[in-house]
Amino acid sequence: MHEYKKKQMYLYLIVLSICSTAGLQCWATLFDNFSVNIVGLDGHHIGALQSVREIPGFLALLVTYVILIIKEHKLSALSIIILGAGLFTTGFLPSFSGLIFTTMVMSFGFHYYETTNKSLTLQYFDKLSSPLVFSAQRSYAAAASVVVGIIIFFIAPLLSYKTMYILFGGGIGICGIWAFAKNPADKDILPQKKQLILKKEYWLFYFLTFMAGARRQIFMAFATFLLVKKFGFSVQDITLLFLFNNGINFFINPLIGKFIVKYGERKLLSIEYFFLILVFIAYALVDSKLIAGILYILDHIFFNCSTAISTYFQKIADPRDIAASSAVGFTINHIAAVVLPVIGGLLWMIDYKIPFLAGAFFSFISLCFVQFIRTKPATL
Template sequence: MSDYKKKQMYSYLIVLSICSTVGLQCWQTLFDNFSVKVVGLDGYHIGVLQSVREIPGFLALLVTYVILIIKEHRLSALSIIILGAGIFATGLLPSFYGLILTTMVMSFGFHYYETTNKSLTLQYFDELTSPLAFSAQRSYAAAASVVVGIIIFFIAPLLSYKTMYIIFGGLIGACGVWAFTKNPEEKNIIPQKKHLVLKKRYWLYYFLTFMAGARRQIFMAFAIFLLVKKFGFSVQDITLLFLLNNGINFFINPSIGKFIVKYGERKLLSIEYFFLIGVFFSYAFVDSKLIVGVLYVFDNIFFNFSTAINTYFQKIANPRDIAASAAVGFTINHIAAVVLPVIGGLLWMVDYKIPFLAGAFLSFISLCFVQLIKTEQRAL
């Protein structure tokens, strides 16, 4: 089974996953402080920007048609180039409408890479090795993010936001150009359908994907904003949290992959949603800076468990449906993500607790539906 690490696609996706994760971390670490302290945005503006950021994810189904004219692995590399370009330009346009433009560009790169990454991983690795491949990508990306987090921590007091966005965006774009020149393709891969695939028997996967998108968006749009707005976390504070998160993720991700192989997706996702109920509920009522920081770390750790939704789909899907279904799944994931931040931003203005209580409720619903997962486990 260790032969899966010898595939060229294994190292190719690890490199691009590092770029994708590090790019999002750089953008996110700087964004809330940049938007509040430099651009002067409030909760409503943040909600609008987060909704804009998810529009490309909503349009991920177009990947099915883009790969008609460009090979899927090349689209992955091109997406990283676009991600780098969006980050590069962020500091150059310090206004609300400038952020709308750069956020959209950055987001197209990030979401189209994530769509193709999921598709390629499920195509090139089987049921026993895909959880391990996904976990390896997350683990290496977490390790790289630790290094980048340390760099941001030390250069943030010395450099402007503009300079930091230019440096990190340029480096990520350069890595994308390098990857575009490589060819990790294998000839024996099952051909993929070149049209949209939406099947009734995949309904549970679609539902869990939709709910995961809603949960994720509450976290992405409002958890960090809560830390900055209510508890006064600085760029260095947020960076330290990212360092801690990624340090933990580096060590636990390999275990998550092995857990899925040995015990199955239902048990892992049940653990995730059970604890998320408490995490979201606590966000709404905690007044301690230390405790809310701990909650954020746990919240971030549970993101890694979402791999189980993808590996569950692999077990129930026709192998020819994977690429098209990955695109459809990403679109479904982002239906709630496009709408929730704006609604959540308005509700935040009424009471900041409301978005987090909604997150607790959504986690409870997800916990109930996860129990419907029925797959056979094979020994590791």
């Protein structure tokens, strides 16, 4: 067994990452059909809800202050409990205002876990092993998504949305409680600065993080909605797509970690953004249900490459800046995410192609700036 896998924090973060992804997977699989078929929402409602979902990510910088009160690994577990609670209550409030509330609760849990997870991984694992740990987390999370997708596929015709939300939300909440009772912390870890940190030498990390948030949000807000609205994908169709997608990601993620270790972040991110330009342009032009589904899978595969932005930051950062900078980075990532879905929703009403062409433009800008990355390869 690799040395990094022996750390208690490794298993702790793997379990919580599985819960976080399973929760988001359940929410994403059911959301568009629940919104359209049960609540009766349209494009501008979806855009508004997606913006609301990103507000907690925008407020991730508050993590810097929350960890003054509660230890960072405890906050990770508490975040998963909150995520479960948000899912649990979704089915009880089938209205636009109800969805705003439950989406906000779920999102606070998800985003605060993602912030602390990134921070803890960079603190507890060195530059050589952190890409492999991030990749392992994503790989296990993809496997969990496959399991969630299979379950939803078979129970969707049998159970109500309310019952499915209760089952998944309750299960995730219980796992969060289990983790809250654990203590995987290492006393030898370098203490983190407990204030907001913005440094000009981190400018490229901030910029790439912002652009990743912008292009990711266009995908999150409108790609699945396109599949449901234009191509008539059902809950079962979306679930099958998620299954296939996560099955591929289970095998690809470990390769991404190894690629970063061997070739570095600049090469991986250049490949990602080049192909994303093509994917977004294709979204705007496609008329085939099958090709739209393939584009969705490709988009998901390339999203996994964003791990390289975090590992790039680890190589250039003061180790004491990691917790605060992870929180600030998450907020920067979500500045665009709060604004873009609402604007995109309005642009969608003019022509659904516009948000996707904007995604291609953002990917091109990112491709240009990625060329400024300069790091030395991590060595033993």
